[in-house]
Amino acid sequence: MCGNDELDSRFHGNDNVVYVSTFYEAVNIEITHKRKEIFVAKGKKITRKELKQPDQFHSVAARVFQYIYENRQKFYLASGIAGLIVLLLVVWGLYHLNYERNANLMYSLAYNSYTLAGVSDDEIKTYEAAVKIYEELINKYPKSDAAKLAFYNTGNIYYSLYDVDKSIEAYGNFLKKSSKYNMLTSLAYYGLGYCYEDKKDFEKAIESFENSNENIEGLHFASMNYANIARIYEKMGKDKKALEFYKKALEQTPDPLIEALVRNKVATLS
Known part of the structure; x- marks a missing residue:
């Protein structure tokens, strides 16, 4: 029965070249001996054909491994591309979360500045300050959900400030980005x-x-x-x-x- 040293000598050449077929030949011999020992231990008879027949799982695994080995360059390239795609998706996901979070913070700052302030003598100044924050949000984070809401709220504020033309413009920008539903x-x-x-x-x-x-x-x-x-x-x-x-x-x-x-x-x- 072949030992580990014998398998290693069959698997590794002097020049560190892998001889795949020799390796599988050695493994098949090892498996044949193992199968013979198992059948003898159980008191079962085994034909010469059955003895030499390779284990089905091993045969399939061997063919798969050999295919991968022979096409290893393609697999390395495919693995590298897949890894890069996963990395890009993770980076994009983190960027998008941070992008939306920052936009929402600015939206909350603008919205609370006039909804919590209430009616006062400085109401016009409060509205104007809120509009500046909304417009900054729109410029910095134009693709965010908060930017859409900023357009809508800006339209309401401009109407309250009697600036009808700017109100129409803001509502129009909101409608370009919003769903009909x-x-x-x-x-x-x-x-x-x-x-x-x-x-x-x-x-x-x-x-x-x-x-x-x-x-x-x-x-x-x-x-x-x-x-x-x-x-x-x-x-x-x-x-x-x-x-x-x-x-x-x-x-x-x-x-x-x-x-x-x-x-x-x-x-x-x-």
């Missing part, structure tokens, strides 16, 4: 409707309120949009269209106060 998308269109109404661009105002109604949830918002559209048609002198949308608002509103106001409008225009 986002609740804030409907509210951004709602804000745009008021902006265009203030500019007396009534057609765009109506279009904005209609867009707001397309994917907004809740009867309350639908009734408000219908009432807004009706009000604009009334300003345009289109009483028939105004009456049509006031009636739609009346059908949708769950608010008794709004219902009373809309009923009064319907009665006036009927």
Whole structure:
């Protein structure tokens, strides 16, 4: 029976060259002897063919190992590429987490600066300071989720500061980045409707309120949009269209106060 020294001598040449076939020949001899010993110990007869037949698992493993050995350069390259891809994914994941975290910190700083401050004599200055932080956030982290929200909030702030053009620009930037299924998308269109109404661009105002109604949830918002559209048609002198949308608002509103106001409008225009 072959010992470890004999296997090593068959596996390693004088020039450190691996002779794979010789190695497997030695291992097969070793396994054959082992199998013979096992069958003899159990008192079973074994044919010469069965004795020489290689172990199935070993044969498969040997072929796999030999294939890998013969194609080792390709495997080294594939392993290196796979390792590099994993490393890049890990680095990107860590970068993205840090990117979003820093953006969220700036967003919280801006949002809290005016929502927690409340109404005061310095309200305008508070809003202006918040806008600066939002704009810095947008410039530093333009691809973050916080940047999208910053555009929306900036639109609200500019409208509160009576800067309608900048409000329209901010809402527009938010809508370019947001999904139609986002609740804030409907509210951004709602804000745009008021902006265009203030500019007396009534057609765009109506279009904005209609867009707001397309994917907004809740009867309350639908009734408000219908009432807004009706009000604009009334300003345009289109009483028939105004009456049509006031009636739609009346059908949708769950608010008794709004219902009373809309009923009064319907009665006036009927």
